[in-house]
Amino acid sequence: MGKKSHTTQVIMTEGIIWKQLLAFSMPLLVGNLFQQLYNTVDSVVVGNFIGSDALAAVGSSNSLINLIIGMFMGIGTGAGVIISQYYGAEEKQKLHWAVHTTMALSIVGGLILILLGVLLSPIILVLMGTPQTVMPASVAYLRIFFCGSLFNLVYNMGSGVLRAVGDSRRPLIYLCISSVINIILDLVFVVVFQMGTAGVAYATVAAQGVSSLLTVRALVHTDDIYRLELAKIKIDRRMMTRVLKIGIPSGIQQSIISLSNVIVQANVNSFGAAAMAGFGSYSKIDGFAMLPLQSFCMAATTFTGQNIGARKPRRIKQGVFQGLVISLFYTILISVFLYLNAERILRIFSPDQQVIGFGYTSMLILLPFYWTMAIHQILMGSIRGSGRTMVTMLIGVGNMCILRMIYINLLVPFFSSFEAVMWCYPITWLTTMGMDCIYAWKAKWIPKGKDEQIGEKSQ
DSSP states (O other), X not given: OOOOOOTTOOOOSSSOHHHHHHHHHHHHHHHHHHHHHHHHHHHHHHHHHTOHHHHHXXXXXXXXXXXXHXXXXXXXXXHHHXXXXXXXXXXXXXXXXXXXXXXXXXXXXXXXXXXXXXXXXXXXXXXXXXXXXXXXHHHHHHHHHHHTHHHHHHHHHHHXXXXXXXXXXXXXXXXXXXXXXXXXXXXXXXXXXXXXXXHHHHHHHHHHHHHXXXXXXXXXXXXXXXXXXXGGOOOOHHHHHHHHHXXXXXXXXXHHHHHHHHHHHHHHHTXXXXXXXXHHHHHHXXXXXXXXXXXXXXXXXHHHHHHHHTTOHHHHHHHHHHHHHHHHHHHHHHHHHHXXXXXXXXXXXXXXXXXXXXXXXXXXXXXXXXXXXXXXXXXXXXXXXXXXXXXXXXXXXXXXXXXXXXXXXXXXXXXXXXXXXXXXXXHHHHHHHHHHHHHHHHSOXXXXXXXXXXXXXXX
C-alpha cells in the first residue's frame, strides 16, 4: 500500500511553497494557541482567584517543567525528522518501525518522568531558591503535573508523527478539545471546589489525558502507511539508535537551554514574589507571541525532511527564503501590537501594580529583539530537518546556555538589577541568530539530489 494524500495532510514535495508552509503552519499555530491558552487560563484563574503568591508558584514551575520534559521532546523531534524523510521517500517498512519505536519510547519516557517528578520536585525547587511562602503550593503543583507526564509525551510524540507526514489539522482538533476541558475544569476545581493550585494541576492532567487518547485513536484508525498497531508497539534497536542519534542532540539542546532558564528564574526569584509573578505573566504573553515562530519552525523541519526524502534540494532553499519572509513579517506585526498594548494585557493576569511593573519591564527589553528569533526558528527548523541536529544543538547550547550563564554569573552580580537579568535574553538571541546565519550560508547541509541534476522546477 503506497502513500495516500488525505484532506488532513499537506504533501510538501510539490506545489507552491509559501502556501504549503502556511497551510501546514496555520492548524499547528491555532493548536499551539489553544495549548498556550489553557496554560494562560491557569495563571489568570490563579492570579485572580487565589493570589500573587500562588501565581508566583505556578510561574516559577514553568522553566523546571520545560527542563525535565525537554529531553524527551527532543527525542520526539528526532523521530519526526526520520518519519518525514521515510514518508517523503515512501519507505513503508522503515516508517512502520519508526512510528512504533517512537510510541514505545514515549511510554517509557512518560513513566520515567512520573518517577523523577514526584521524587525530585521539592529538592530542585529548593535549589532554585523558591521562597518558602510559595514552596508548598509549588511542590504540590509540580508533583501532580508530572503524574500526567505519560499523557503529555504520548500526545506530543503521537501528534509529532502526524505532523511529520503533513497532518497538522487533527492535532489541532484534539488540542482544542483538551483546551476547553482544561478551562472548564480550572474554573470548577479552583472557583467552585476551592482546590487551589492543585486544582489547576489536576485540570491540566485530565485535559492531557483526553488529547493523548484522541491522538492514539487517530494513528490506530488511519489507512495510510504510518498506521499504528498497538500490539506491535515495541522498541526496534536499530531504529531507536537512529532516532536517538538525531533526537538526543535536540533533547540536550532543549534541556540545557531550559536549565539556563531555570538559573535565570532563580535570579528572578531573588527579587521577590512580585518579580516572579510579573516575569511569569510576561512569559505567558511571550509564549503566545512565539507560537507562530515555533509553528513555522516545525513546518520548516517537515518541509525539509520530506524534500530531502524526495531529493529536491533546490526546493529546500526556496522554502528557507520564503519561510524567513513570512516569519519576519509576522514578528514586526506582533512586536508593534504588544508594545502598544503592554500594560493593558499584563493587567489581565494581576491587578497588582508591582506585578504589572515587572512584567512591563520584561516586555520593553525583549520585544525589540523578537526579529532575531524569527530568523533563528526558520534556520534551525530547516537545518534540523536535514538531520543536522548536532549542529543546532551546539549553536543553541553554546549561546543560549553557556554564553547566557557566563553573562548571569559574571556580569549580573556587578549590576544586580532585574533589568540586568532580563538582558541575558536579547544578547544571546543575537549571537544565536548570527551563528545560524553563518552555518546556513557556508555549510553544505543540503544534499544534492535529482532536481539539480534534471532541472526540475519548484514553484
